[in-house]
Amino acid sequence: MRRYAWQSDRAPRADATEGIHMTDEHAESAPALPLVVVLMATHNGAEFVEEQTRTILGQQGVEVRLVVSDDASTDATLEILRGFGDERIVILPPGRFGTPQANFLRLVRDADVSGAAAVALADQDDRWHLDRYQRQLALMAEHELDAISSSVTAYWVRPDGSERSEYLEKSQPQTELDYLLESAGPGCTFVLTPQLFAAVREVIEAHPLVDETVPHDWIVYAIARATDHRWRIDPTPTIDYRQHDSNATGANTGLRPALRRARRLASGDYRKQCASIATLAASLATGETKSRLERIAPLFQRSDFASRAALRRLVPELRREPAERRWLDLVLRLGLW
Template structure:
């Protein structure tokens, strides 16, 4: 397969020497390899960049005719995850950009399967997939990423049928390590707000202006280990109870501020965003501000929460009864 669309990989590293060689090999030895890897290193001190270089060189020697350019960006001071991925993606030159963590392993046909979708669907702006969860030694943990996230059938169907924005207003289901998008998405999405994680920002902006879809198969091994910056584990029943009783903190105020940032960005995009999309986001902001302003007293929250539940916004912009329970029982 020789896709008409060129492929870049945006790979971010931070002290990733333990796993980087295995990940880079899985990228280079794809059935449809990328034209370039842009590695943005966030002030590592463990030699992972040099290991990545060696891994690329070894693959080029093993597979005559393979041509992959490695571009390295080094940060003297850490940018952190979101801004480091912004830097990596912005430096990519391919038509399609695949996001990549330093510690996973791609199945050989990950790029082929995703590029095929973009090749046949000009309207497709961003695509993500499921992943198989493994431990540090790549031992299967017996569940997929979507299982850990408790993804519901209706959420997948909404994404398939063009309602991804509705899904993402409720919660993010897009994990950057499984994501590919058209480089044209960068113009409306950059700069990434530091308050957002890069993958959820790209996903919701893409869903507001174009088509997002999902491949329900696992296309990578998503490694879960003690040094994950962002991981995926399914909460136990006890874990859910603890969350329901945990301190409210600034969570809801921070979510309201994130919604404000998104609204500002989408309004700046003018006619690219449908009025109904803006209306939904404004309604989401009303709900998030309501939750942020709830009183400290659990008793005093009961009537306002009941009234808010009757509006249907807990279902539209959250996980329904779970949000109601948390708002009733969370501590201050």
């Protein structure tokens, strides 16, 4: 594994967890199915977490270990998870993290992923297709990938219990610099090789430029792309992506998300996050990629005409979706971002 100049020497991690750990006897008799370690962050998820967990534990063709980090839930979330009585569920000592991204970064740092053939992320409120990992692991092997994510089927439950669904495409062709402005789709579709996960963990544990205000999935994607890891976004949905009023992030459709994005642009928070990601990526990259990122990163830290003009020239490389490119070009031209 690559060692960085900023890397600190740390004592081995003590994985203090609640749950049943594999004994040597169990390890010797473990089935040949690949083990996927799933990292799930929870917070007051009692309404949905049971259904989500059943679709995780029911994955076909793989073994699963579900590692949970709970952020100070005051409802029955942990009681529901304990109620499964399943040794595949490991609950880390609960803490108070404040945001979903901080909770997920805690999982990246502390989860026991020993023996994993792959490491994945999970929200607390979706439904996974039961053949999800069979498909994703097969694609990773076929294309020699370091990571994979996918498009999703967003769905809304109506008051009468019926559902409305919509395909959300996340698989537009990746561009040279898309990771500076966006993630590879929802983090709950991510699957990483253990080697890439170890590299991500190394950065998140010790790198001084990791900004915990940035969404965790965007950080993971940026680390992977800046260090030349191979990532594919599959057009076939692997999850039903539940939409409700408590979503930390959700489907980017309709008036409400549009207003939320406009407020975010006006506040300057998104530009600051882009600057953080670009600076982190530049510190991790090598060769010409590093030199280019070092030139680009300062553009996000200014809002003058020259910096906006330079970013406009980069628009085709900064966003995957054509409509998003047009939107970005417009707000840069108008001086709104």
